[in-house]
Amino acid sequence: MKLLYIVAARLGKAVTVVVGVVIINFLLIRLAPGDPASVMAGDAGASDTTYVEQLRHQFGLDKPLYVQLGIYLKGIAHLDLGYSYQQRVPVLSLILDRLPATLLLMGCAFVFSLAAGVLLGVFASSSHYARRKWIDSAVMGGALLIYATPQFWLALLAIIFFSLQLDWLPAFGMETVGAGYVGIQRVGDVALHLVLPTISLGCFFMAVYARLTRASMLDVLGMDFVRTARAKGTPPGQIIRRHVLRNALLPVVTLAGIQLGQLAGGAVLTETVFGWPGIGRLMFDALFHRDYQLLLGVFLVTSTMVVAFNLLTDLVCRLIDPRIQARS
Amino acid sequence: MRHFLRRFLAHKGAAFGTFVLLGVVLIAAFASVLYDQSPWMMVAQPLIPPFTDPAHPFGTDMLGRDIGAGLVFGTRVSLLIAVVSTAMAVLIGVLTGAVSGYYGGWVDDLLMRWTEFFQTIPQLAMALVLVAIFTPSVYSIVGAIAVVSWPPVARLVRSEFMTLKEREFTQAAIVIGQRPSRIIFTQILPNAVSPIIVTASLMTATAILTESALSFLGLGDHDLMSWGFMIGAARTMLRDAPWMSVWPGVAILLAVLAINLVGEGLNDALNPQLRKRGE
Amino acid sequence: QVRGGTLQAIAQPEPPLLMLGLNQQTTTQYVGGKIYESLLTWTPDLKPAPGLAKAWRISDDGKVYTFDLQTGVKWHDGQPFTADDVVFSIDKFLRQVHPRARVIINQFVESIKATSPAQVRIVLKTPFPPFLKAFVSDNMPMVPKHIYDGTDFASNPANQHPIGTGPFKFQEWKKGQYIVLVRNPDYWRPGLPYLDKIVFRVIPDAASRSVAFERGDVQVLSSGDVDNVDVKRLKALPKVTYTLNGAEMFSKLAYVQMNEHKPPFDNIKVRQAVMAAINRKFIVDNIFFGIGKVATGPISSTTPFYDAHVTPYTYDPKKARQLIAESGVDLSKTPIRILSYPYGSAWDRLAEYTKQCLEQVGFKVSIEAADPGTWATRVSNFDFDMTFSFTAQYGDPALGVSRLYLSRNEVKGSPFVNNEGYRNPKADELWDQAAAATSNDMRQKLYSQLQQMLVDDVANGYLFEIQNPTLYRSNIHNLVTTAIGLNDTFADVYLDK
Amino acid sequence: MNPSHHTNAAPLLSVRDLSIALPAGGERAYAIRNVSYDIYPGEILCIVGESGSGKSMSANAIMGLLPDTIRAQQGSILFRGLDLLAQDERTLRGMRGKDMAMIFQEPLSALNPLATVGDQVAEVMRVHGAYPGAARKQRVLDLLGFVGLPEPRMLYHGRPFQLSGGQRQRVMIAMALALEPSLLIADEPTTALDVTTQAQILALIARIQREKGMGVMFVTHDFGVVAEIADRVAVMEKGVLVEQGLAAQILNAPAHPYTQRLIAAVPHLRRTAARATVAAAPPVLEIDGLRKTYVTRHGGWHKRTVQAVDGVSFSVRRGETLGIVGESGSGKSTIGKCLLKLTGIDGGAIRFNGVDIAPLIERRFRTQRKHIQMIFQDPFASLNPRHTIGRTLCDGPVANGVPRQQAERQAREYLRLVELDASAFDRYPNQFSGGQRQRVGIARALMLEPQVLVADESVSALDVSVQAQVLKLLQDLQQRLQIGLIFITHDLRVAAQICDAVLVMHRGKVVERGSPADIFDTPAHPYTRTLIDAIPGRNWQPPMAVPGPANAGAAPSADASILQQDGP
């Protein structure tokens, strides 16, 4: 009941935020020089003015801005995200086309980074706790190195090394085109394609999680109840597992929520390098083509996802720490 | 202060980071002494590999520009972009967070909703849109990085303020009749400085990475030689002239690493929690 | 010739649409060119060859064009292709939506009629010899009347499932991943095509594309798929064929565009100084890695009516400085901004190089980055000092060159017209005469005169002729056979086993 | 109390010549030095001493729970003859919780916030493999009942945050008792609790000790507590054990000067002399029907309201000291906050010199603020660590329009008045001891020459000896400047010592009021009686005629010693 209320209240807020985001972006994009008609003329390599005017009229860009905004918002209310000027397809279907790929990569990178990061962090902090500090230093040094490496650079190197030199993994795309795989074969094929993008996308956050988990674990290890547990005669392994980990997880979960949000917008860099058909690239191209409705649609969808993830994070935090429920 | 320095430098990583960072800053400051010509100047044969021509130890790029000069001048730009954008983000974040956390109530509600607007769109996407809209230039890049990175600062400062305003010294300041603006700036803010400094140091590192990502995607300032720009430009030459991207990659890595280490050192030195445990 | 097999190619950037009439991006032409056909095709030496028209006649006064259509041609949905489709395509569809064709149609076509189900007659208002050259698939694709007539062309659902007469039918398009075309079994040329399937993959990053070719994931690289620097390495790979042919119809020419509406480039001497300050050989060799040819004037050497005997500009910074001194322009008062051309990193390098060169001779230069939207808008509105660009010439100066110089084309609002603001009544007159002249000798004379004039005036700064390297695995045959190269139908392409 | 057993039993625990070094850079080189004492089965040994004297260190050393950086240097800890310092971690682990158990000071943080109470109590059995199967849960429930927790079945699945401080401390005790250890170490187990709860816990520990016959080591700094439960007492000063002996002997006839000083500083329940009653001047502050209700949202629509202050009325004259006492949560601090308008009120009037200040908006009230000042409870938290003392003192006058130079002059004057060195002006708070900081707090409040001064638990955080000094100072200044003082405290001894009149609060209401003598000698309300009964060691009167510096507060020498101890 209480949970339901919280969810309802948060949803209400969320809707205002999303609508706000759409309006702000709508106005923001219009500040950019150029419009879809001029870009299309540019791409065609030729044009005449009446043609451009005609396109503008066709897209409704000759109406006053507030009228356009009104039309757009009214459309959204009916779940109509409009039409892509460039591709002449409903925006929603374009986005839905790309969404599965984004969700897949996002999910894999998320799980990979979270699992690997938390494991490394726990490993490092327990090494530290057990006074094997050099292991801690080595793990954390590695994490820091990964953290500091530009992501796209890593990705390019990974392609050259793993797919060109060693020929272990496919370099790009989501599946082998035309191979006609079905069922388990196809799953395996997609999985192979996922490896490099997942790792190069997940590495950065893995490092972040590792560091955060470690710091948080060490914080918790310094707390009084750990001393209580020691006073009971609990062995170190159990202390870490039963007492420290759960208490240390809260900041990690919070950050994970933020990461999910960041991933929701697709990963432009990774998608670019690996030719991954995700939503980030769609956004990037829409931006360059001034495909307003498509761009706004992407933002609408991603910000909705971000808001949803925030809500989810909240709920997970509540599950982990019942105190939050009591406090709010 | 001396205690602090000792604690800070006792941290080996922090000492190394400071050392590297100082080097980087010196290089930035004396760029024009190290290389008297513009990094854009075509000074030699194109594509000289590194370590083959003593005049150009880092090699040259496809136009015959000295990579060493690019690195040195790029230090300046990358650092400048990072520092200025972080400063801006911190300024906006601190103001928003301070007002929000101190006053609470509807002011807080309003400001936090505003903050959420900026947090709801993934950072890099937002930065891309902003830079594209305001046309790529050093100003729009700095602005965009600042715009996407202030919300976490605001949240941090807000939560600091929410706890600090309940602290007794703040209440004491109210009781002796100080004005809110004075309380915010002279009583509370100085006490929230250490987490802000730590966050800012990490943001600086992220800003360098963001700038390079923007450059990689073709949205850099074409008038200024930055590391990110060098990598972006070298991307197409990755196979034929790997040194073109390796050098700036290493430079970014080192700088980000150093800043992070310094940030961690600051964190440890400023964080009383750790100090208490006697580490 | 072997039947069967799948050809893997790259479509980058991903075309927004495959409907050739509605979109003319290069990749749309590349992919759409297999689905749609025009009445003619063109040989590498720019001679017309049969397409959907098996024969054609031009009246002596050059005004009446009669086309006899192939028989037994069917649309991909099984409907027969007739003269009505041709009339609809030209008179209604293209006239309304095609940015280039509509200009020609509106300006020159008086009437177009189906004289029989297999014959079409087009009457022009005035003679226009290059008219025939408009009949290539990207300029005048034939579209099905039974599907488009009476509908809103732009939102017709068939745009997503294009229906043409070409040797390949549209099968599947996974946005962001690939487009698949399959063999059209009812193609009107018996026994063709050979290939079963063509897959166009979307790979946004150039470095990844060259990896794809190296790994054999794709077998064809069209020009622009990989950076020029990689071409050298890739063409040296075993069993890879390299050709520069197949771009004769386009003959793209790159130039530096200077805004002649305002100082300093309203001064001829300053523009001439720019030409002397830039080493165009260096540009071709180092920025475009040797793929290209220094241009002499506004018309490419592969376009008819080219004339090499114009005043040559050579790299001579001293002369550049002297020209500036003569011009009397104080460069320190007129700092210039180079608007970079947002179509790839080589153009960025070109901007950086130009900046260095110009600064050497005393200009004050800054570079402004732009994305395509910004670039198109600013150039259309004359809001720039200097920028780069390239245009295709479409096999005739009257189709692809004159548009950039006619003073009546100096209108705000669209790029690739007379954006530089070149105004010369004498030239305008010559252009019009040359376009209408029916004798080739006459045209050559007029165009030679024009070339000399434009080069002297530096109407644009002619940099180099862009060459289009195509790389493909050597087991592919007949890939590049016509003047439009890879944009052709691929009906004759076959793979060795 | 039965001190007769030493002679015939071997000691349970025997600490011999123990020294523990501190890492370099600390305030002193060792935490404890050459400490020796014994604990016999069935007795309670109290270790007393002021903050930082090394009480916790010696307790932790026994359990082997010293911080990583700190080691025992020499000596031995013999537990039933086994030297604990020579054992490896595994052996010690086997003994912890089973042979010896510990109760920690902070009931808030000593329990894992995320694990259920039941699990945490059961854990000690689990790790030692005791009470397997269903018996374990039953044992937990029994224990929870044994320590007097209500509804053990429900609490079993509860989490620490759902319990009050006293209840948490009981859970800790249950945990410690689970395996019936022969040695129980309690490190200030009641310091964070209010008097009534403290009384219950003390009674509980005493009862258990009797029933199970354990040896108990009880660490505290409160002589009242010592008087309540100790069999024997050991007194520590700066890491050195200065005196030990039977409780009666130490409490009533302390031999060492340090012990004497400590005991002399314990406030007396009975005041020595009645003060001259305040003239019948008009009240400077009148509170009339003050009400304050806190509303806390509980997740959804559920609201929880707390009547923190419910119809309280009183008045204060200049020069008068009004004490407000009551257990924790009775609404004392809330009254203070309302008076200073640090929170809004829900009803009633606050008349300052006859004018109701309750409805004034903050901007208008700001000019009046200087007349009503406050001394805050926590001397550490109430000074901005980033400002020098001088700046802290000047802030007030400057905010009220006094030129800076004049304010500085004034500040130096007040520093002298509160007996702080002139050099304090340029130093930072971390360079002072708690007592000195509290003086700064007093000076800050007095700088504005207020007519009313609210002191909320101003001395609760201080050690007894320092507490005495500060109280003395406060009393003097209040008399000298004729301030109306509202003194909020939960320590009835303190209230008895300095107040002219006392209000007893219970659940937001005033249940009794009158002079200290009336209230403490003849309490009328049952609640007041409970409160008074709960005062630890109320039957013990610290001896008056202790030789040595009884008036330590006024003596600059004592001040100097504090400075050395807590200085930078």
Ligand SMILES: Nc1ncnc2c1ncn2[C@@H]1O[C@H](COP(=O)(O)OP(=O)(O)OP(=O)(O)O)[C@@H](O)[C@H]1O
């Ligand atoms: N982790 C630590 N690292 C360094 N010094 C410490 C540490 N813990 C305590 N000390 C120092 O050891 C000395 C003894 O501390 P201890 O905690 O035993 O005092 P205490 O008598 O228990 O005081 P309190 O009544 O305040 O609890 C003090 O000087 C203190 O500053």
Ligand SMILES: Nc1ncnc2c1ncn2[C@@H]1O[C@H](COP(=O)(O)OP(=O)(O)OP(=O)(O)O)[C@@H](O)[C@H]1O
């Ligand atoms: N900000 C607040 N919000 C909600 N409830 C509060 C708040 N402050 C105090 N309370 C509640 O009001 C009641 C009175 O609190 P108050 O702080 O006045 O007690 P107190 O007598 O000062 O207790 P203590 O001796 O522990 O300081 C308590 O039940 C407390 O939980």
Ligand SMILES: [Mg+2]
């Ligand atoms: Mg202690």
Ligand SMILES: [Mg+2]
């Ligand atoms: Mg209180």
